[in-house]
Amino acid sequence: MITNELTIKYVEAYKGSDLLPANLDERLSFLALLTIDLLANIEDGKYQNFLESLLVSDDIKSIDVEKFDFTDSEELVVKQALTNLSDEKFNKLLNRFNEIREAFDLSELTRIDSIVIYEQTLKLLQEPKVFELIQSDAKGFDFQLRPDDFSRLIASIVKSNEKLKVYDAMASTGEVSNYLAQLNPHWHFTTESLLQNPYYLVHKFVLAGNDDCVVSQSYSLNSTPFVKASTFDLAFALYEPTAVRKSASPKVKKSKEGGSLSGHYDPKRIDLNIISTQYNDHALIQHLIWSINETGIAIAFVGRGALQRIEEAKSRHYLVQNNYVDAVIQLPTSLISARTVDLFAVILRKNKQTDDIVFIDASTYFDRDIKRNKLVREDEIATILAERKNITDICQVVTNGQVEELSRVDEATNESNFSLNVASYISRSKQFVDPTLINELIDELSLIQENSNQLFNKLMKKI
DSSP states (O other), rough: HHHHHHHHHHHHHHHTTTTTTTHHHHHHHHHHHHHHHHHHHHHHHHHHHHHHHHHHHHHHGGGGGGOOOOOOOHHHHHHHHSSSOHHHHHHHHHHHHHHHHHSOTTTTOOOHHHHHHHHHHHHTTTSSSHHHHHHGGGGOOOOOOOOOOHHHHHHSSSSSSSSEEETTTOTTTTTHHHHHHOTTTTSSEEEEEESSSHHHHHHHHHHHHHHOEEEOOOOTTOOOOOOOOOOOEEEEEOOOOGEEEEOOTTTTEEEEESEEEEEOOOOOTOOOOSSSSSSOOOHHHHHHHEEEEEEEEEEEEEEEEHHHHHHGEEEEEEEHTTOOOEEEEEOOOSSSSTTOOOEEEEEEESSSSSSSSEEEEOTTOEEESSSSSSOOOHHHHHHHHHOOOOOOOTEEEEEEEHHHHHHHTTTTTTTTTTOOOOOGGGGSSSOOOOHHHHHHHHHHHHHHHHHHHHHHHHHHHHH
């Protein structure tokens, strides 16, 4: 892939310009200049003019940035590029970038490509022994970027030409928001993440063609929220099952982002009385609901556990009782990597016009990619959701009362688990088996067979 080759070349340019991997200021300036260079390949105009001015200038730091008509975010990126590098290193870097443009045909480079190149370059620069890595096997480096599947699904469900206020509560390294911004550059984005320098996220928003963003390095589940209640038209979060950590203490609930649920919480935002002491999924779901306005929509990507664990029955009861759940969509396995378990899109609204829930099984809606499954037919999923009609093996519309009734776990007490697991309401007449799971099983059986053969040989030698 050309994105991988370009990533290696840009990291080599970093090294060839005598920049230090551990120097975060130099890294920031490099990434800012990389952002401008990538944009110059995508768009004609001010970015190219700015780079040309740099090449002919005797005093780079004295260039009048304002004359190029940059937006506020673009101007921030440009000033970062000019701030932390000596003239010697800066000129070396410019020459290296020119060499890359001469060696590669970048005319077909897209905004998505540019975001991928940026993120891959950043990930390599964050590696402890990056220069040794690119000299050995960097082409096989597993960048583990979040794919655009989730962004495409959100964009299909929430189609709007309006200037929506959008909130990514668990932005992580930002790919979901960045890809969504590329699809909807007119939307205003607010993100929260502890995992990446907020300036890097701004760079990627600019690459996406969206400079209308607020980026916060914060944890969305802190007791004091960064955002305000009832603010957003769309709020979402990708909360991978691997992000959940069981806590040794019932008073502390940890997540991948490093925060915990401790302190006083407004029960209108997160009701700790009905939140599991072991998992944060429903705290996040409640926070998303709290953050959207009366006509807004929230989408939480969670694992199966949040939809059926006994410990979270009270949380699901709260959602069903208040008629917040609009739909639950089962997505294919392995959407992020080969080992990603089932993920579900839980669609939430404050102002539903019906008292039912649409359960959709989209687990077969994928094409097999090299290392993962790729979601397909997302527009079809959105249409099924909008039409709210039963489809054999695919869609079942269930009333809130039926959810309670069909999830009873104790007839004597009428206690219900309030399951929101799609499989509880849709049973496939023809079961589908993911071929990736078969391959994994074959590998495991082969390993067991190999170990058995070794043990058998040892046994025979002793007889």
